[in-house]
Amino acid sequence: KNEVEQSPQNLTAQEGEFITINCSYSVGISALHWLQQHPGGGIVSLFMLSSGKKKHGRLIATINIQEKHSSLHITASHPRDSAVYICAVRNYGGSQGNLIFGKGTKLSVKP
Amino acid sequence: ETGVTQTPRHLVMGMTNKKSLKCEQHLGHNAMYWYKQSAKKPLELMFVYNFKEQTENNSVPSRFSPECPNSSHLFLHLHTLQPEDSALYLCASSQDEAGGPYPEQFFGPGTRLTVL
Numbered sequence: 001k002n003e004v005e006q007s008p009q010n011l012t013a014q015e016g017e018f019i020t021i022n023c024s025y026s027v028g029i030s031a032l033h034w035l036q037q038h039p040g041g042g043i044v045s046l047f048m049l050s051s052g053k054k055k056h057g058r059l060i061a062t063i064n065i066q067e068k069h070s071s072l073h074i075t076a077s078h079p080r081d082s083a084v085y086i087c088a089v090r091n092y093g094g095s096q097g098n099l100i101f102g103k104g105t106k107l108s109v110k111p
Numbered sequence: 112e113t114g115v116t117q118t119p120r121h122l123v124m125g126m127t128n129k130k131s132l133k134c135e136q137h138l139g140h141n142a143m144y145w146y147k148q149s150a151k152k153p154l155e156l157m158f159v160y161n162f163k164e165q166t167e168n169n170s171v172p173s174r175f176s177p178e179c180p181n182s183s184h185l186f187l188h189l190h191t192l193q194p195e196d197s198a199l200y201l202c203a204s205s206q207d208e209a210g211g212p213y214p215e216q217f218f219g220p221g222t223r224l225t226v227l
Contacts, residue, residue, distance in 0.1 A: 002153070033215070041148075041199045041221035048215045086154070099216070101153035 003027050006087050006102040013109050019074040021105045023087030026068065033099065034061050034072050035086040043086070046072070077109045114138065115219035117202050123225045124192065132187040132222045134202030143185040144216065145177060146201040154201070160185060161207060192226045199223050 004025045013019050023032070034046040047054050047061040049070075054061050058077075063070040074081055087102040115136045124130050136143060145157040157171045160179040174196075176188040185202055203216040 004153070035218075041201070041223065043201060043203075043218035043221075045215055045217060088154070099154075099156065101155075103151070103153050 002102065003100050004087055004089055004102040006085075006105050008105060009103070010106045011108070013077050013107070015078060015109055015111050017077050017109075019077050019081075019107065019109075021072045021085050021087075021107070023070045023072070023102055024068060025070075025087075025089045025100075027089065027091050027100070029065075029068075029089040029091060031090045032063055032070050033088040033090075034070075035088060037084040037086060037104065039083075046085075074107075079109045079111050082108050115202060115204055115217055117200075117219040117222050119222060120220065121223045121225075123227065124189070125227050126192060126194070128192075129188070129190040131189065132200055132202075132224075134185040134187075134219055136183055136185075136202075136204035136217070136219075138204055138206070138217060140204040140206045140217070141182050142205045142207045143179060143182070144203040144205075145185065145187055146203065148199040148201060148221070150198075157187075189224075192224075194226050197224055197226045 007022045031048055031050045033048050035043050036046050037043045046059060049061055049063050058075045060073040072085060084104040084106050086104045088099040090099055118133045142161045144159050147155045147157055158168055158177045159166045163179045163182055174191050178186040199221045201221045202219040205216045
């Protein structure tokens with residue numbers, strides 16, 4: 001079993017829908033990242049959070065440390081949001097580069 | 112040029128070839144990373160360099176040889192690779208401060224490597 005699990009693996013939505021992607025982890029963490037990977041491979045960091053909630057434009061990320069769970073929400077989704085969304089956690093006490101990655105959620109937003 | 116750049120973007124090589132991947136960061140960061148992303152698998156950390164010193168090597172085979180001549184440039188030298196080494200190789204950088212919180216990593220676009 002992976003230490004970081006994402007659901008769903010694949011998600012298809014219609015333009016304008018509200019989208020939620022979930023991430024659960026089984027280790028103690030000091031931070032959690034949400035990353036966006038577009039076709040072609042480039043990765044963009046969306047959020048890094050260790051508690052509470054962060055918002056950037058139409059994107060909202062929340063984390064519940066007690067439940068070891070984070071969600072990424074996209075409001076008013078758009079076809080340009082189509083990408084793979086990756087959750088990664090930094091193991092508490094882990095070394096500098098030691099991010100543990102989920103397998104990603106592939107999102108496709110249809111016009 | 113801004114952010115993290117990688118060249119080449121695509122590379123096809125035979126098992127007996129020697130090639131190098133290049134990463135350059137224009138963010139003034141002091142740490143750089145190599146990651147491997149294989150199909151349907153999570154990203155895997157390969158190497159970490161901090162102030163040009165290698166601080167992590169995650170049991171990577173010796174056919175992958177990193178080089179960090181300065182804090183802005185990172186290379187991955189490849190020789191006698193296997194077909195299973197075909198993957199997307201991603202470079203990232205971050206600004207580490209002693210005693211500070213874990214830093215956010217900024218990723219390059221990746222090099223898509225195919226080994227025939």
